[in-house]
Amino acid sequence: MENKNKIALVTGGSRGLGRDMALRLAEKGIHVILTYHSREKETLEVVAQIEQAGQKAAALQLDAGNVKSFDTFFNQLKEVLKNTFNTNRFDFLINNAGIGRNAPIGEVSEEMFDELMNVHFKGVYFLTQKSLDLLNDGGGIINVSSGLARMSIPRYSAYGAMKGAVEVFTRYLAAELGPRGIKANAIAPGAIATDFSGGHVRDNEQVNKQISGMTALGRAGLPEDIGGVVAFLCTEDARWITAQRIEISGGMNL
Secondary structure (H helix, E strand, C coil): CCCCCCEEEECCCCCHHHHHHHHHHHHCCCEEEEEECCCHHHHHHHHHHHHHCCCCEEEEECCCCCHHHHHHHHHHHHHHHHHHHCCCCEEEEEECCCCCCCCCHHHCCHHHHHHHHHHHHHHHHHHHHHHCCCEEEEEEEEEECCHHHCCCCCCCHHHHHHHHHHHHHHHHHHHHHHHHCCEEEEEEECCECCCHHHHHHHHCHHHHHHHHHCECCCCCECHHHCHHHHHHHCCHHHCCCCCCEEEECCCECC
16 A cells, blocks of 8 residues: 555654654655754755655644643644645654653652653653544554563663553553544663663663673664664554554664
8 A cells, every 4th residue: 555645653762762753754755744842943854854764844843741731732733734845744653752751760750750660651652643634544552661660670660661551551552543544552661772771782881792692682772773663663564563662772772
């Protein structure tokens, strides 16, 4: 089936995983709408790259952890869909936006817990809910989980728990939206060398070495390891994959 006119919405698309997802989706002939929290300049650079590759793209500001802002966001999304893409619906929702916070269980503040929950679970839940009327039948939802939902590494209890919740939610989405032909899957990256969490994996040589030692393929992950899997899940080749957790970690902690 031709992907020519299909549209993906990628949250957190200015850098790292979201940026690579957007570029790889465009390579598959899928138009892309990116959201950003504060990095408008970087996001517009990604939009320009996608347009240079021959696909349509647009960028919208979104605070993924502020559910009360979602109605305004969806009004803007409808305008962009109409004006840029000449449609009123889209095909793929990729819930990628995230923040990195970690602390031992005894030191997790309620503020940190709420911040993680609002971005990684509550925001994902209600952004998805509000997307349901705009999603085309036969489309897909991809939620970004984490290897930390499977393996327990000290300091990540709250983050890992939110990602575990996202994985359960993904299965429920697959069950409820199956009659509409909408697939729902979660991808679970391992440790990736980006500026996430202050560049913890990318810039700390000791951490990088430790991760390489616990990974079957012998290195930390890169954003380029992830985007292609997301793009694949938005193609007809992946039409029979739903309710799955796909870990993309190079074999961490096997």
